[in-house]
Amino acid sequence: MTFDDLRIFVAVCQAGSLSAVARDLSCTQSAVSQHVKRLERATGVQLLERRPRGVVPTPEGRVLQQAAREGLAGLDLAVRRLGELARGEAGSVRVTTGATTVRHFMSEAVVAFRERHPGALLEFRTETSSRSCFDALADGAVDLAWVTIGGPVRGIEQRPVVELPWVLAVRADDPLALRPDITAAGLADVLHIRHIRLPENSSSRAHLDAAFARLGLRLTSDTGVADWDTAILLAELGVGHAIVPALPGQDSTGTAGGPLRFLPLPDLPPLPVGWAVRRWEALSPLARAFADLVGRQCGTAPENTGQGQSPA
Incomplete structure (x- = not known):
């Protein structure tokens, strides 16, 4: 063998x-x-x-x-680190994310990481679902995966970083925009709502569908998208109404005078997102440092004390 x-x-x-x-x-x-x-x-x-x-x-x-x-992934990681040490390189961090993750959750962290570790290699790999992110981790292709936190996955450790409340994105000239929020009863009553559905293979879609089922809601949809940003854009264009997570830095009421309003959906449980890795204890100091920086950007991690702690 x-x-x-x-x-x-x-x-x-x-x-x-x-x-x-x-x-x-x-x-x-x-x-x-x-x-x-x-x-x-x-x-x-x-x-x-x-x-x-x-x-x-x-x-x-x-x-x-x-x-x-699992064993081959660990060996590949060890060989990569040994090679970096032998060549005198500063090391690397490989991250897999969804299409909109870097923009909304990591932009400040990337800048800070570059300033603190100018010689390190930072690589991003875009995946379309949490499942494919888990596969990339299991194969040893990446060090960190930013995912929707869900049920246990064999050989993978998950740590939530932030919980995102759901909002309904509507045009400012839509009658719904006058409401302070939309309750479950309100969603059920708004028969003219044109739901822009999230991708079927995404964890956020599964989370939302489960919440609808618990509330006894069923929304019709004739428009689908691949990511949250596209759903918001289509809502701005008047194609429909987008139910999306409230993203960091997003004004929940919409920019004053802007084309969109983001109405809270208090009856929907928030969407937990965060890091997934093979094993936290085996994570490199550089990868831990990047994970910490993202946690601080999201407002959930303390200033690094030099120990490379991972976000809780």
């Missing part, structure tokens, strides 16, 4: 195909199969189940896949 055996096995499980991995590695399918067979001989169990359109891990294979994935 070798590291290459484990890497190729994990790649096959993710791709669901021996031939796809062979193409990626520029080798034969037989060579890929030999790596898997060597693992099966070493473990004494069948690891893959052949199906008409590819392969899937057996229950035993899933056990090995999870362990190998």
Whole structure:
């Protein structure tokens, strides 16, 4: 059993195909199969189940896949850090986020981080869902993921940083704009509301749908978006009404004389967002420092005492 055996096995499980991995590695399918067979001989169990359109891990294979994935990610991180030390580099921080995260939650933190660590490499990778962010963490592709905090995810630690109340974005000339807020009963009564729906694969959409279900609400929608900023823009254009989190720095009543109003929705539970990592104790000092800076931008973390504490 070798590291290459484990890497190729994990790649096959993710791709669901021996031939796809062979193409990626520029080798034969037989060579890929030999790596898997060597693992099966070493473990004494069948690891893959052949199906008409590819392969899937057996229950035993899933056990090995999870362990190998976590172990290889840790080794890759260690090798990267050792390489940085050997080359005399300052280190790096790799962050995965949604499309609007940096603008609303990290802009000040990025500037402060650059001033404090001018030699460090700061990389951002955009993902479309918390699930894909978790996958990037598990693969060792990133150090930190900014996600909607939800249920437990195996091999991932989550820490909330801030809770975002929900608001209804409406045009200033909309009759709804005269209301101080919109209660659940108000949403149910406003039959003419044209809801701009958030993406189906997003955690924020799932959180909102669960809240609607608990309140017995069902809104119709003929317009969908990929992110919060686009929903707000469409509301400004008069396409519909957007239910979005109140973002940092956003005037809840809308800018005076501006085209939009943001009406509080007090009956909807706030949306918790924050950091996800593989293990906080294994996080590099640079990554901890960046996480702290984002926490302070969001108003939830104390000034760094030099210990690189992570946001609570």
